[in-house]
Amino acid sequence: MTVEDAVADRVIFPNEFSGFLIDGNDCRRFLRWNICVAFVLAVGSVPAADKNAGDKALIGRWDLTIKDANGKELPSWLEVSQEYETWRARFVGRWGHARFLPTVTVTGKTIQFVSPQEEEGSKSDLIFDGKLQGKTLSGTAQGPDGTPWTWTGKRAPALKPPIRVIWREPVTLFNGRDHSGWHFDNPEKASSWRVENGCLVNKEAGSNIATDRKFTDFKLHVEVNCPSNANSGIYLRGSPQGWSVD
DSSP: OOOOOOOOOSSSOOOOOSSSEEEOOSSSOOOOOOOOOOOOOOOOOOOSTTTTTOOOOOOOOEEEEEEEETOOOOEEEEEEEETTTTTEEEEOSSSSEEEEOOOEEEEEEEEEEEEEEEHOOOOOOOEEEEEEEEEEEEEEEEOOOGGGEEEEEEEEEOOOOOOOOOOOOOOOOOSSSOEEEEEEESGGGGGGEEETTTTEEEEEOOEEEEEEEOSSSOOOHHHHOOOTOOOEEETTTOOOEEEOOO
């Protein structure tokens, strides 16, 4: 798989993370990195629950930070829009790409939206309730299998595309020898990642691995060897995820 020549100059995703993160939970084998990418956003719409409700202040893109029951911070993203009497919402959860939500209700400065259980690896839907107070959107959520979450959101900054992009010299993310320049989101499971024959290899479910460096506009070149019946992905700026699936 090769992904290249895409400029990430339209949307900034959660938590100011501007590096690259590789999914270590499903991947079996991950090959060499070079560099220099963007994303595909899915769009959907849902009817407004109350045709007379809604507050323009909620419309827009929001960088969300979710805290799970253990206090771990999870980057996320939400876009809220309204066309005539229809509310529209796109959402990036703990993984995956921007996708439409089947249910979103806006009343005044409060919002409730639902992420389906099949998208979240949960036995129940994830239900988010929030309220806009000043410039901050915050609330609670029923996380996977009903575990309690809290979350906050700030408006995603508007990114004006440059008139002209001048690319610098390519940067090598992986040196082919060790994990220099990378860190693990779960160091206790870092052993799932190994370096073999100049390749970055993941043989079992374990930690995700992320670049130490951060980037603004960029192009990314990736070479992947994904065995049969396996999948993995690359998170851009923490989210969303570009998939590698057999």
